[in-house]
Amino acid sequence: MSRWPAKVTIKEVGPRDGLQNETAPVATADKIAWINLLSESGLSYIEVTSFVHPKWIPQLADAAEVAAGIRRKDGVTYAALVPNERGLERALAAGIDEVGVFMSASETHNQKNINKTISATFPVLEGVVKTAKQEGKTVRGYVSTVFGCPYEGAVPVDQVLTVADWLFAMGIDELSLGDTIGVATPKQVVDVLAEVLRRFPAGRIAMHFHDTRGTALANILVSMEMGITIFDSSLGGLGGCPYAPGASGNVATDDFVYMLHGMGIETGIDMERLTKAALFIRDKIGRPLSSRYLQTISSSTEKDM
Amino acid sequence: MSRWPAKVTIKEVGPRDGLQNETAPVATADKIAWINLLSESGLSYIEVTSFVHPKWIPQLADAAEVAAGIRRKDGVTYAALVPNERGLERALAAGIDEVGVFMSASETHNQKNINKTISATFPVLEGVVKTAKQEGKTVRGYVSTVFGCPYEGAVPVDQVLTVADWLFAMGIDELSLGDTIGVATPKQVVDVLAEVLRRFPAGRIAMHFHDTRGTALANILVSMEMGITIFDSSLGGLGGCPYAPGASGNVATDDFVYMLHGMGIETGIDMERLTKAALFIRDKIGRPLSSRYLQTISSSTEKDM
Numbered sequence: 001m002s003r004w005p006a007k008v009t010i011k012e013v014g015p016r017d018g019l020q021n022e023t024a025p026v027a028t029a030d031k032i033a034w035i036n037l038l039s040e041s042g043l044s045y046i047e048v049t050s051f052v053h054p055k056w057i058p059q060l061a062d063a064a065e066v067a068a069g070i071r072r073k074d075g076v077t078y079a080a081l082v083p084n085e086r087g088l089e090r091a092l093a094a095g096i097d098e099v100g101v102f103m104s105a106s107e108t109h110n111q112k113n114i115n116k117t118i119s120a121t122f123p124v125l126e127g128v129v130k131t132a133k134q135e136g137k138t139v140r141g142y143v144s145t146v147f148g149c150p151y152e153g154a155v156p157v158d159q160v161l162t163v164a165d166w167l168f169a170m171g172i173d174e175l176s177l178g179d180t181i182g183v184a185t186p187k188q189v190v191d192v193l194a195e196v197l198r199r200f201p202a203g204r205i206a207m208h209f210h211d212t213r214g215t216a217l218a219n220i221l222v223s224m225e226m227g228i229t230i231f232d233s234s235l236g237g238l239g240g241c242p243y244a245p246g247a248s249g250n251v252a253t254d255d256f257v258y259m260l261h262g263m264g265i266e267t268g269i270d271m272e273r274l275t276k277a278a279l280f281i282r283d284k285i286g287r288p289l290s291s292r293y294l295q296t297i298s299s300s301t302e303k304d305m
Numbered sequence: 306m307s308r309w310p311a312k313v314t315i316k317e318v319g320p321r322d323g324l325q326n327e328t329a330p331v332a333t334a335d336k337i338a339w340i341n342l343l344s345e346s347g348l349s350y351i352e353v354t355s356f357v358h359p360k361w362i363p364q365l366a367d368a369a370e371v372a373a374g375i376r377r378k379d380g381v382t383y384a385a386l387v388p389n390e391r392g393l394e395r396a397l398a399a400g401i402d403e404v405g406v407f408m409s410a411s412e413t414h415n416q417k418n419i420n421k422t423i424s425a426t427f428p429v430l431e432g433v434v435k436t437a438k439q440e441g442k443t444v445r446g447y448v449s450t451v452f453g454c455p456y457e458g459a460v461p462v463d464q465v466l467t468v469a470d471w472l473f474a475m476g477i478d479e480l481s482l483g484d485t486i487g488v489a490t491p492k493q494v495v496d497v498l499a500e501v502l503r504r505f506p507a508g509r510i511a512m513h514f515h516d517t518r519g520t521a522l523a524n525i526l527v528s529m530e531m532g533i534t535i536f537d538s539s540l541g542g543l544g545g546c547p548y549a550p551g552a553s554g555n556v557a558t559d560d561f562v563y564m565l566h567g568m569g570i571e572t573g574i575d576m577e578r579l580t581k582a583a584l585f586i587r588d589k590i591g592r593p594l595s596s597r598y599l600q601t602i603s604s605s606t607e608k609d610m
Binding site for chain 2: 004183184185186187188211212213214215217218220221222252255258259262263264291292293295296
């Protein structure tokens, strides 16, 4: 059966994309303990923080302490976002394995999110990518608002392609296409991916869906059918974008893994350990998370874990 | 583009499958007002209640009053469940358009849900179907636990086919296959539907998914790709099954319509009116509903509606 892949790589973005959107700060020690639980769950990639200026995202002001405090497990890539050369310096000093650079496909979101026009963003990221590669790091590019912008509405696919062209030309290794406000439906995903995959190989494209309107797993399904095997998700459905009004969480890693395992698709993840990590962060956040899966095990399994 | 249908029929089961699972009763007048709002939303089919004995589902003890009180709109089918001949008499007296009969694919769930073995259920339903058809009604069959049973776990597809064979042989017009506890994943849906569609035409099969683990829209997507165009859903994600521990709501009509309209698939439904109906019942229930879509509009649009 070749309709779906045999194996999928899940990139856990909860410690960054999830926690950056929580108003109540999570203690540094709790972040570290959580990431250590994630490392033990079988995940092969964890985006642990972002080296943005604390003025912009105070929730991640402890980026260096988190990176220094976690127990690094062999075979796991520990990644972080960096907005500029200063952020990159901090990330390199912290021994981050992979660097993520980010921008938006829509002008207004790019300006609100990183305070620059799209064209002014390119040279900044170009410098970051160049230095990171010189330092022997792999680099991941993120494009936000691929399927819609909270300020501009529909985003023409040409804008996505332009940004993607630039980022790959700079030398990024992989590109993650983000449905930042969770508006995409499967037909749009098929249409956008058809254009993207005409230019770039599927193995270098990741999809980053938010489940704001419940369509994330359906969008993942059609993406897999087009050859995509790398997906970003956030445990428990934590996350969103502080500059995108109405955007709720990333697709929940636990819902996603439940679906994949039910379809016989390998992830390398141990569901029981993953659940343990989800319950840990839920308790620290102190409110129910938006994951569906987690709600089914809360009352029954929780006591035993 | 023929991968997905041009048009889908949504059968709203919230007033029955949703409200039967609410512990706080909803006033009869509120149910009537809600169903009237649903009628105005463009839905063509509303399952308004169940004529089971009030001892079993006290939430629907007002079945006759609800059926008598609603404003019937031309072109809308008003349906109700009936468990036996006595229920059918009450449904006929109430002027219900279509009758639904129900049983489970798994022995234990059937016994817990309707207090009979599967083989003892057949003759009861046969009598109901016969009388209903004599009275000129169409009849819908429901099979529960098609993709898994809360008591028995996996349910062999042969049990589903056996029950389906019996129900169609009795003369039902349409069969709704229920993922009562929301465990199905797309691969399982494809596997089960492949067997079902070998025997019965797609036009007579409906799918009834619960979103307990977040997979409902992905399951609907693959069902559409196999030719299914009739789906049950519940506005706001209300619902479940009182005899299936851990089963949370039906797939939310509003999430579902959002996805379909985003894909250019016609439903005949006006999203604004549907949202108005969702906010109405949410206020009566008095807690946030599980629909994702509804959460995005609560803070912004609500005041204007």
